[in-house]
Structures are given as C-alpha cells and as structure tokens.
Amino acid sequence: MNKRRVWEAIRPYVMIGPAMIGIGLFVIYPLIYLIYLSFYKYNLLNKSMSKFIGLDNYVQIFSRGDFYKSLSNTVIYTGGVVILTMALSLLIAIWLSKRTRINAIVQAGIFTPHIISIVSVSLIWLWIMEPNLGFLNYILKTLHLPTSQWLQSSKTALLSIIIVSVWQGIGYYSLILVAALQGVSPTIYEAAALDNASKFKVFRKITLPLISPQMFFILVIMTIGSFKVFDTVRIMTGGGPNNATNTLVYYIYTFRTTNIGFAAATGVVLMFIIGILTIIYFRLMAKKVHYQ
C-alpha cells in the first residue's frame, strides 16, 4: 500500500520527465550557456585559452557600424513584411471569405508556398528575379515598365527579399483571417443592415473589432518571426550586396565560428529585443483588442 502511494506521488514527475529533460537540456541550459559565453573571448580550438572579458563583447557590438546596419535591415524587413502582409492578407481574406468553390480553390492555391521549403522558394525566386534572363524582368519589359536588378543591387535587394517573404506568408495569414471572418455571427450583420449602416462603417465598427484578436495574434507572431529572418538571406543574397541584406540572425551566423563570444552576445541582444517586443505588444495592444 505504502509503495503504491510513493509511486502515485512520483508518477507525474516520471511522466513529464522526458519532456522536462528535453526542455532543460536544449532550451534552458543553452540559454544560460549563451549568456555565459557572451562574457568570454572563446577559443574554439583550445577551451582553456578562453578568457573572461566581462562586457567587452557588448561594448564592441554597440560600437560597430555593421551591427547597426544589420539591426536596421532587420527592422526595415520586419516593418515591410508585417505591414504588407497584414494589408494584403486582410484584403484577400475579405475578398475570399464567402464559402464558394472558386474561393476554396484560390485559398488552397495561395497557401501552397507556405508548406514548401524555404530552400525551394528562395531558389525559384532567385531564378525568377535573375536580372537578364529572369521571368519577372521579362514581364516588366513586355508591359513596357522599367526593369530592376532585384537581388543584385544594394538598392533593391532588401525589398526583393521582403516581396518573397510576403508572397510566402500571405496564404497562411489570409486563411486565419478567413476563419475569423466566417466566425462572425451573421445576425450581427443583419442587425446592421436593418440600421442601414454603410459597408465601410460595418467593416470598421463591427468586422474589424470582432477579428481583432486574430489580427493581434498575426501581428505578434509575424513580428517575432520576421526578426529571426535568415534562410532567404542566406540562400538568395548571402547578406549582400554590400551588406544590404545582412540581418541580425545572419550577422550572428557569420560570427558563429570566428568569434563565438561576440556571436553569443549578439544572440543575447536579439533575445532581449524579441522579449521587449513581446511585452510592448501585450501592454499596448491587449487593451485595444476586443476579446469575445
């Protein structure tokens, strides 16, 4: 009997054990290790040669022009992706929210890029945006519009990457919004129709507040997700030309073997930025968002 009670007391811990080991070993411990590394000049070949240098890595980060360049690139990228994706997804979602056959087909189609590896998406767009032979410039030429160097000019490279990310994300976010729009009870609209409210007013006063939780959710996950951008940069431009597309994670990546302590400190900075963003969002927006 006693044995059984002991077992019952430890049973929950045994059941969550493997999960907690995984989280401890691959999330919590690495976080502490990352902060520890950020105070060191780490020697990859000979660990005993590693030197504690206090805050030197952080001082270095904030005095380097290329850090600010990658930070501003990341901010521009995030702003561009979030604004464009939100606006276009909302537009498409409203347009496709009726349950018809063609809408279902278009929804499934625009979602496709989202399940394809970023490797394929990047390679395809690299080819489509090729300045001399690519399909995009061909279309522009046929329409007698000015062509572009796309990824190969430092003026347009970041914008080109933003376009690809928006293209890949729209399908997913508009589906979330379609689900939200379809969840709004039709009786509310009927009541508004009885009051002769204009379409725009109905949208602003009824639809928008009712789907604001989903809009908020999208805003948060898209901002945090965009701050981690790496794959498209690495495959499409390698951070170039002339650092025009160097983003924070790519910046950390380039220092991962040559200067581990510095890369770790940049990782800590990134973690703080993401943390602060999340807190600001929840503080500012939670009040305005209309939870049902």
Add this chain to the structure above:
Amino acid sequence: MKKLKAKNMWLTLDTILKIAILLAFIFPFLWMISTSLQTLKETMNFPPTIIPEIPQWINFVDAMTSGPFLTYAKNSFIITFSIIIIQLLVMIPAAYAFAKYEFAGKNILFGLVLIAFMIPGQITFIPIYLMMADWGMIQTLLPQILPFMANAFGIFLLRQYFMQIPEEIIEAARLDNANEFKIMWKIMVPMSKPALATIGLFSFVSHWNDYFWPLVMTDSNEVRPLTLGISMLRETEGISNWHIIMAGNVVLVVPILIVYLFCSKQIVKAFVYSGIK
C-alpha cells in the same frame, strides 16, 4: 436587363481577378517545372522559353548524380520520422500529467514549457552546437533530432485537448481497474487523434523543410538532409545551370506537393490551428 448584365460583368471580372491571384502563387512552381525540363540553351533564351521543345529528363539524372542524393534523402527520412516518433512518445505522458494530475511545482514546470515554446533555435544554436561537439555527436544525425525531442507547443496543445476529456470517463475506467498507462493509451490517445494528427503533420512539414538547423549543425555530406543538398547544387553546378538546379528543386518540392494535393484540408487545418512559425 441592364442591371443583370452589369452584375454578370462584375462576376466575370471577379473570377478573372481571382484566377490571376491564384496564378501569381502557382506560376513560380510551374516555371520551376518548365525550367527543370529545358536545355541549357533554352534557359538562356530571352524572351524565356515557356514550354521546352523536348523535355530533358536527363536534367534530373544530372542533378541527382552531382552529389550523394540517396544519402541526403535517407537522412531527411530518418531525421523527420525520428523526431515525430520521439515527440509523440515524450509529449503524450507529459500532456496527460499536466492535464489530469496535481503535483508540487506543476505551474513552474508548465511555465518552463511555455518559455521553451517562445525561445527560437536562432538564439540557442551556438551553445547547442558546442554541447553537441563536446558530446562527440557532430558527425551523427543526433544534433538534428535530439534538440526537438520535447515539442513545447505540442505539449501545450495536447494538454488543452486532454483537459476537455471528462473526468467521469477516466473515473469509470479506474473503477474497472484500468491502470493509468492503459487509460492514457486506450482512452486519452484515441480521443485526441485529431490533435495528434495535427501536431504530427505540422512537425513533419516543418522538419522535412528545415534549412537553418541542419545548416548550422552539420559539416559533412554523410549527415546532410535533402534541403541542404539541393541548396548546395548552386555551388556544385555553378550559378548559371538553372535547369539542373530547378530539377533538384522539383525533387524536393513534388513529394510535399503530392501530399498537399491529397490532404490539403488537414494540412491547412494543422497550420491554422497549431501553426506558430
């Protein structure tokens, strides 16, 4: 009559615009397939070749023989399926305990699960790489599998699901002398099949497609997955051999596209409900 005509015109315009949007999202993939079947000369044409004169199936052979693609594919399969199986085995008991038992420290431990859910690999990859190197695992597939053993969001989602299963069902089973293990596998798991399928499908797509993690965790062909192999085609084939690069790309995309064609509804649901990327 006039009104009807105008209405029809709007409907047609609406349909045309919708098809145009659809094309904007589908065309790049058709363009990839077309390029993968062209000759080098055809890829150099301007205006571009839309339909290749004679489909060059040899491009696929060239792409696949330019590197150890059998090894890459094998690695992708092993990595993806190991992750899914380990995640399910770890997640189910954890979610059951968090949903149905009371124990000291439960809230703190669940808080750790939520933290794990919010910390991305882009922040922890350096320390994890160093740990894996210390453990002598870099030349194996383990650095691509082990860090994903606990799927924090999966635990969270499944716990919500388990909590909805009425206590009476569990009590009835206990009265019938079913042990907890049996309750978990014979009652909880079958009743949460939709949640488990969602988590599994999401896990499959994201790990099959992953690029960042294998890139930072591998330094030899023996342990690279398909995504890395295909992205390396540009280096091995030279940047102008677009027909070969696109052929490799087709090999990576088509399996997922076929899966999507057959279960697009479930995949979309999986992403919309669990998809926090």
